[in-house]
Amino acid sequence: MGKKCLEQQVREDYQKLTKLLIQENLTISTMESATGGQIASLITDTQGASAIMKGAFVTYSNEAKIMQGVPEEILDTYSVYSTQTALAMAKRCKQVYDADIGIGVTGTMGNIDPNHPDDSQPGTVYYAICVKDREFCTCVKIPPQENRLAYKMAVAKEINNKLTEELIHVRK
Template identity: 60%
Template sequence: MTKKYDEKEIRADYRRLTKLLIEKKLTITTMESATSGQIASLITDTEGSSAVLKGAFVTYCNEAKIMQGVPAEVIDKYTVYSTQTAEAMAKACTKAYRADIGIGVTGTMGNVDPANPEASIPGQVYFAVEMDGKVRSYYVELKPQPTRRAYKLAVAKEIYDAVMEQMEESQHETAGE
């Protein structure tokens, strides 16, 4: 069964996330490649988001990732499309903005990347979330989507689910201390 991604639901999810971040006084940042700023845009669609989004990077090419703190060696060794690169992206943006939560996302949407053809497989997306000093990485394979925007929203939903899961776990760990 193909997973369905509903834009209205995804936008409502991000409103909930942004309001939760505001309530908990947590800050967030992103370094986005495949989603090219979609995650930051969804966060800022909610009033008051300036209290939580410290800034974001859209690093669409390898050079931009390196300029913002991703080690070139990571990209050279594992390719730009890897959990290691997503983790390095999450760490770099968290550090740059001194945020509580950092998200790094890289992958291939609907077509092969001409700059990285051997590592580029459409629908394969890697992302990582840094929270409480821990980085957790994820890999998803998306079924073909009708548009690039649909791919971005699908990735946004996967990231939302991961962030909420980690926030819940973090809250339980804090409560258990």
């Protein structure tokens, strides 16, 4: 699937997801590092998203994560590149915005983090989704992409697929 095709498909998938969240009256918030706000942007690209998007944090640095309530001990113990950090991010944004859904994303796109060379693995992204009382977190390996936007779209696709799957469980 080419870059343009992937981007268009991801945008269409998020439009469907946002309409579903509106229909189900489920609110959402995000705390994003590696994706730099791309998930929030994709959600808010759909008209009516203000009914469900409670807010978002772009916490690109560790300091920003800590300022928004991610426990420093988690970063120190597991590193910023971990499912534990992604889960703390998802829980915190869900709590701060009193949302039904929280998404946390951290990781490394196509490069090694010069501040954490031992912990960062290019293309390795950790994300967590909290939907009501359900929690899910995982690590995904994104194959090499031609640019940062392509990495972000590949991660967004993964998150959309998993969130859509999780919503099936909540709706039952």
